[in-house]
Amino acid sequence: MQYWIPKSLVLGIAVSLSGCSIFTNDAHHERNYRANAPVKAPEGLAQPYRDPEFAMPVGQYENTAEPVSYRAPQQVLTVAQGSWVEQGEEAARIFFDKNDGIEDLPAFIWRAVDGVVAMHNAGLESDNKAQGSVTTSWYSLIKPKDGWFWEEAAEPSKQKFKFTVEQKEHQRTASIRAELVDYQGDGELTALQKNHLEVRALNEVVSEFDYQYRLLQVEMRKRQGVLALELGFDKNGDSALLTEKGQEAVLDRFSNFLERSNFTVVRVDREKQEVLVRYEAPESSVWDSIWGEEAVVLPIDNGDYTIKIAQAQDTRTSITWKDSEGNVLDANTMNNLHQALITLLRQKGLTI
Numbered sequence: 001m002q003y004w005i006p007k008s009l010v011l012g013i014a015v016s017l018s019g020c021s022i023f024t025n026d027a028h029h030e031r032n033y034r035a036n037a038p039v040k041a042p043e044g045l046a047q048p049y050r051d052p053e054f055a056m057p058v059g060q061y062e063n064t065a066e067p068v069s070y071r072a073p074q075q076v077l078t079v080a081q082g083s084w085v086e087q088g089e090e091a092a093r094i095f096f097d098k099n100d101g102i103e104d105l106p107a108f109i110w111r112a113v114d115g116v117v118a119m120h121n122a123g124l125e126s127d128n129k130a131q132g133s134v135t136t137s138w139y140s141l142i143k144p145k146d147g148w149f150w151e152e153a154a155e156p157s158k159q160k161f162k163f164t165v166e167q168k169e170h171q172r173t174a175s176i177r178a179e180l181v182d183y184q185g186d187g188e189l190t191a192l193q194k195n196h197l198e199v200r201a202l203n204e205v206v207s208e209f210d211y212q213y214r215l216l217q218v219e220m221r222k223r224q225g226v227l228a229l230e231l232g233f234d235k236n237g238d239s240a241l242l243t244e245k246g247q248e249a250v251l252d253r254f255s256n257f258l259e260r261s262n263f264t265v266v267r268v269d270r271e272k273q274e275v276l277v278r279y280e281a282p283e284s285s286v287w288d289s290i291w292g293e294e295a296v297v298l299p300i301d302n303g304d305y306t307i308k309i310a311q312a313q314d315t316r317t318s319i320t321w322k323d324s325e326g327n328v329l330d331a332n333t334m335n336n337l338h339q340a341l342i343t344l345l346r347q348k349g350l351t352i
Contacts, residue, residue, distance in 0.1 A: 073192065074199035080210035092198035093177040094206060099213060101220045105174045106165050110134075112209035113163050113176075116201075119208075125160065133164045135181060141201055157185030161201045178202035229345065231338045234310060234318035239331040241319040241338060247273060247309050250317050254307070261296075261344050266304070273309040296343050299336035300329070 041047045074092075076085050082097035098105045110129050117124065120139035127134050140156040160182040167174040178201045180194050189197075232242040243250060255265050255275050266276040281297050304324040312318040321329045321337070329337070 074196040076199055077203045077206055080206050091177055092202045093175055095173055095175045098172045101216050106167050109165050109176050112205050112212055115208040116204045135162045136160055159183055234320050235313050238320055238328045239334040242312055242316045244316055247317050251309050275307040278304050298340045
């Protein structure tokens, strides 16, 4: 009935006997068979007898191998929007696609290069941007860490780089390559160290490109806010604000914008397409002017207002303002209100 016990026992014995073939080790390494130096007898005692037939030389072996540096090549960082690298690329090169808002892609890349050069307080030794390349003056890509004042500071190495920009025929993609053309420092550079410096210089340009494009995106959002809100007339001929957005989108987005502009949204009536709001001018302080964040006061009185969302005479959407008594705000007030709202849109980077 318990015939499995002998089988399991046999299997366990077989595994234990075959352990030498399963678990390998270096027990038979030559370092384990070296002879130590003979025992030195204390003064006054005879040295032990050593049979010369079995004498073995004292072996000397290094327990640790020589340190070897295994460093991978530096990686090009594709942190900027629309940036990419070709697989198997050995040179320090990166490609940029033409993102929204960039009119001249090579010029935008050169702006990033100029920003990096200015950051290092350097200049251009050779400026051939029209032909697609520039060569920088000397600057230190890697600076030593600050130490104590009594410690002697190490002299940083200096480099010169050549940046080459190439644009594809369809003008939607351009690449930039960094090449180390001269070096001042202790010792000679290996091919791997040269690659590290080139990629590091290129990554600085990529980071600057990303920073410049983020600034451009902010400006684009500001321009979109200005263009999205215009002064005109509704279908009844009353002065109103006009936008290309649909009525439902304006009803939601304009309400959110007003809440961030010292308005209190009392009620949103989707059936009548109206928004009832209450305005209270912000209180400005001396700290606002010091920090450059002075609040914008709208050219309207504090109180309740009804904002009517409707279709204008054309395909656009009209935004008509009425005071608490139901009177439509006159053209002069709407003009001043339009300019103040534009200022708010610019400050907050919002769109309607």
